[in-house]
Amino acid sequence: MNEEGNATAGRSSAFVVSARKRKLQKITKSAGESLLFLVAAIVAIIVLFIFYFVARDAIPFFQIRGFSEFFTSSEWYPADDPPRFGALAIIYGSLMVTAGSALIAVPMGIIAAICLSDVLPFSMRQYVKPVIEMLAAIPSVAFGFFALVILAPLLQSFGGPILMWTWWLIATPFLLLAVIVSSELLVMSISDDVRRQQVQRILASAFGIVAILLLFFVGRGLQKIEILTGTNALNVSIILSFMALPTIVSVSEDALQAVGRDMREGSYALGATRAETIIKIILPAASSGILAAVILGIMRALGETMVVWMASGNSSHIPDPWFNYLESVRTLTATIAGDMGEADQVTGSARFHVLFAMGLLLLVISFISNFISERIVVRQRKILSGQ
Amino acid sequence: MNLGTRKLLDRSFTALGIGSIVIMGMMLLVVLVPIVFNGVTANVFRGTVEHRKLLYNEFRRGDKAELQREIVESDAVRSKAYAMLDQFEVEMSSMDEAKQAEYQDKYRQVKESLKALLGPRPGGDIPELTRYKYGQTRWSKAEEKLHELLYEKQWDYSNPDAEAKEYFVSRSAGFQGTSLVKLFPYVEENLDRMLLPEWTIYWGFITDSSIDSHIFGGIWPEIQGTIFLAIGAMLFAFPLGVIAAVYFTEYAREGFFNSLLRSANSTLAGVPSIVFGLFGLAFFINTLKVSESKSVLAGSLTLAIMILPTIIRSAEEAILAVPKTYREASLGLGSTKWNTIVTVILPAALPGILTGGVISLGRAAGETAPIIFTAAVSVGSAIGLADVFNSPTPALSWNIYNLASEHEAASEIRHVQYGMVLALVTIVLLLNMSAIILRARISKKLKG
Numbered sequence: 001m002n003e004e005g006n007a008t009a010g011r012s013s014a015f016v017v018s019a020r021k022r023k024l025q026k027i028t029k030s031a032g033e034s035l036l037f038l039v040a041a042i043v044a045i046i047v048l049f050i051f052y053f054v055a056r057d058a059i060p061f062f063q064i065r066g067f068s069e070f071f072t073s074s075e076w077y078p079a080d081d082p083p084r085f086g087a088l089a090i091i092y093g094s095l096m097v098t099a100g101s102a103l104i105a106v107p108m109g110i111i112a113a114i115c116l117s118d119v120l121p122f123s124m125r126q127y128v129k130p131v132i133e134m135l136a137a138i139p140s141v142a143f144g145f146f147a148l149v150i151l152a153p154l155l156q157s158f159g160g161p162i163l164m165w166t167w168w169l170i171a172t173p174f175l176l177l178a179v180i181v182s183s184e185l186l187v188m189s190i191s192d193d194v195r196r197q198q199v200q201r202i203l204a205s206a207f208g209i210v211a212i213l214l215l216f217f218v219g220r221g222l223q224k225i226e227i228l229t230g231t232n233a234l235n236v237s238i239i240l241s242f243m244a245l246p247t248i249v250s251v252s253e254d255a256l257q258a259v260g261r262d263m264r265e266g267s268y269a270l271g272a273t274r275a276e277t278i279i280k281i282i283l284p285a286a287s288s289g290i291l292a293a294v295i296l297g298i299m300r301a302l303g304e305t306m307v308v309w310m311a312s313g314n315s316s317h318i319p320d321p322w323f324n325y326l327e328s329v330r331t332l333t334a335t336i337a338g339d340m341g342e343a344d345q346v347t348g349s350a351r352f353h354v355l356f357a358m359g360l361l362l363l364v365i366s367f368i369s370n371f372i373s374e375r376i377v378v379r380q381r382k383i384l385s386g387q
Numbered sequence: 388m389n390l391g392t393r394k395l396l397d398r399s400f401t402a403l404g405i406g407s408i409v410i411m412g413m414m415l416l417v418v419l420v421p422i423v424f425n426g427v428t429a430n431v432f433r434g435t436v437e438h439r440k441l442l443y444n445e446f447r448r449g450d451k452a453e454l455q456r457e458i459v460e461s462d463a464v465r466s467k468a469y470a471m472l473d474q475f476e477v478e479m480s481s482m483d484e485a486k487q488a489e490y491q492d493k494y495r496q497v498k499e500s501l502k503a504l505l506g507p508r509p510g511g512d513i514p515e516l517t518r519y520k521y522g523q524t525r526w527s528k529a530e531e532k533l534h535e536l537l538y539e540k541q542w543d544y545s546n547p548d549a550e551a552k553e554y555f556v557s558r559s560a561g562f563q564g565t566s567l568v569k570l571f572p573y574v575e576e577n578l579d580r581m582l583l584p585e586w587t588i589y590w591g592f593i594t595d596s597s598i599d600s601h602i603f604g605g606i607w608p609e610i611q612g613t614i615f616l617a618i619g620a621m622l623f624a625f626p627l628g629v630i631a632a633v634y635f636t637e638y639a640r641e642g643f644f645n646s647l648l649r650s651a652n653s654t655l656a657g658v659p660s661i662v663f664g665l666f667g668l669a670f671f672i673n674t675l676k677v678s679e680s681k682s683v684l685a686g687s688l689t690l691a692i693m694i695l696p697t698i699i700r701s702a703e704e705a706i707l708a709v710p711k712t713y714r715e716a717s718l719g720l721g722s723t724k725w726n727t728i729v730t731v732i733l734p735a736a737l738p739g740i741l742t743g744g745v746i747s748l749g750r751a752a753g754e755t756a757p758i759i760f761t762a763a764v765s766v767g768s769a770i771g772l773a774d775v776f777n778s779p780t781p782a783l784s785w786n787i788y789n790l791a792s793e794h795e796a797a798s799e800i801r802h803v804q805y806g807m808v809l810a811l812v813t814i815v816l817l818l819n820m821s822a823i824i825l826r827a828r829i830s831k832k833l834k835g
Contacts, residue, residue, distance in 0.1 A: 044651035115404025139753025275400035303659025
């Protein structure tokens with residue numbers, strides 16, 4: 001009744017609001033705002049909960065078994081009696097496939113990002129971006145299926161020739177370029193034109209012979225390699241690198257775009273070519289943003305489950321020698337996914353809690369790297385806006 | 388360095404960049420083409436009379452009279468092969484002990500192969516498992532089985548350094564001089580008359596449940612489970628995400644708290660998917676006990692947490708992209724801030740917000756790791772809408788893993804696996820493509 005009276009009063013004199021109504025408005029406004037804040041704060045609460053609940057089930061493991069076995073032993077026999085929970089080989093496997101995928105994805109991703117932001121004309125970019133988005137959208141289990149059913153048998157039966165052809169295709173253009181450029185650089189000090197060209201020709205042919213020999217013998221060596229199992233660290237690294245690529249490309253492209261036009265134009269005005277501008281001016285300016293992109297991409301590879309579970313072979317040992325990518329490995333994520341089925345029945349045992357310990361390890365690594373990459377991005381933004 | 392070399396370096400740098408983009412495009416093709424090509428064969432293939440028998444017996448589909456005619460026709464051809472088996476059995480019983488022992492094992496293998504090819508012999512015992520009740524339903528599989536009948540696989544261990552090599556020995560050579568020799572050329576020549584293959588489009592692959600753990604039948608329970616999980620996740624995450632985005636863009640003041648919330652958001656985006664699964668198990672199932680054990684509800688909640696950061700980010704971007712003039716015009720007309728947000732800004736940002744939502748929907752549908760411990764089971768029938776609170780469901784992503792890595796006959800049902808992968812990839816990519824198209828239209832509209 002009273003409310004209605006207020007409302008009519010408000011309507012009759014449009015701009016005069018009674019003190020009571022103003023108070024009501026203020027209360028609803030602040031109540032609404034705090035409600036919105038609460039919803040937004042849910043994200044923070046969820047993060048806290050994730051840490052708490054994963055840690056709550058992880059800590060009992062360290063209470064039962066201590067720290068040293070988990071991090072220093074590579075004997076993983078959780079079902080034996082007495083069980084052994086050495087996760088060193090598993091942690092190493094995770095690092096190995098992550099490093100392998102980073103080796104492929106980081107150079108490719110940065111170069112593709114440069115190409116997208118500085119080289120390709122705008123009309124082409126429209127068609128390239130959906131390709132990258134589709135690569136990012138394909139479900140991990142589809143990649144895992146591809147790795148297991150198509151790539152693994154291929155590697156197993158044609159491993160040597162595949163390695164050889166990859167080496168030839170990649171190394172040939174690079175070596176050719178290296179021959180030309182190095183022979184050019186070495187003769188720079190000779191002032192006589194005719195003599196310089198003669199020396200350069202001799203040097204180029206000498207380097208060329210070395211390069212051809214290198215190509216041939218390394219290729220032959222690779223061809224002789226027999227891959228015993230197609231489900232190995234190499235297979236997983238290749239697939240993971242293509243899963244990490246979209247992240248690396250899109251984040252570093254943003255970083256490259258953030259470098260202003262004036263820098264590029266200044267460099268071109270001084271007579272630099274496009275490659276020189278990019279390598280000497282733009283990349284250093286965008287380096288911290290690119291670093292953040294690399295960290296995010298690597299985290300994507302480290303946290304990936306299905307591909308490594310399906311195609312890494314899941315054998316818990318440190319490859320011999322340690323860089324042998326042609327052996328099966330086992331990763332943290334795959335162990336959590338694979339062992340929970342059996343450990344689930346015995347909630348409360350070390351076997352159950354060790355999986356949460358692994359999850360906590362992953363969580364902490366992802367938190368730290370996320371924090372670092374975020375700091376880096378903030379710093380770059382400050383530096384660039386400061387200039 | 389002279390100008391020529393610098394130009395060369397510049398060009399090779401460009402080539403390197405374009406090359407790496409081309410490699411990414413090729414990778415996309417290399418992954419998608421075999422999936423699409425093999426996935427289609429799950430729906431479209433040369434079905435044999437066994438396939439039509441199966442359809443009629445299990446689903447009551449197909450023309451009964453026509454089927455009867457076909458069965459009679461094929462049985463007439465098959466009976467001759469069975470007669471040869473009987474003849475050889477009589478012949479074998481009249482042999483001496485040593486010879487009988489020699490043929491016994493080989494003959495058993497032949498009989499098994501023929502059974503795998505044509506199904507159990509009419510009049511004999513009806514097997515327990517559905518997978519043994521029928522012969523080969525697909526002509527391509529039948530040809531593989533025919534090869535198994537005609538040739539025996541053996542391994543060559545002669546070179547101790549290399550891996551053993553497989554090679555094939557003709558089975559008919561083993562029966563030289565007996566009446567069974569005739570069987571092999573007879574089956575080889577008349578197989579198409581025994582199985583009557585014809586091109587079939589089996590839409591039931593999408594709409595049927597599986598029979599005998601995916602040996603036969605379709606993948607509807609999995610598709611339905613995926614849809615339930617993804618939509619359930621959206622129901623939780625979408626409203627929350629949009630409200631949070633409104634807060635971040637319209638109300639949040641710069642400060643410690645706000646940057647903390649933003650860090651929390653990016654931390655959540657970086658958590659590995661398997662850790663979400665662990666959290667879902669520990670929190671929703673073991674602590675909150677939203678359900679007895681795995682359930683669609685628990686899985687949806689877990690997926691919702693996973694896609695929340697993506698939704699918040701894209702909704703924020705969409706809201707920020709609304710031109711400032713809209714806001715100023717609305718405020719200038721005297722409406723309140725809240726009114727402006729609800730009636731002006733959100734409708735203008737809606738297509739952008741939906742784009743992010745659609746992409747997240749695709750992500751929720753494709754993700755496997757969070758639902759392993761919270762929602763997914765390997766074999767099961769489609770669940771009703773009322774069961775989502777307490778029963779788990781099969782889902783495409785999980786069953787692809789399960790069929791490819793853990794199924795006892797994984798290499799026999801590759802076509803089902805490919806079909807599932809194709810279904811999942813189609814769902815996800817269609818969602819993503821519609822998002823891409825939607826976004827292109829928005830940017831055109833904003834440009835005017």
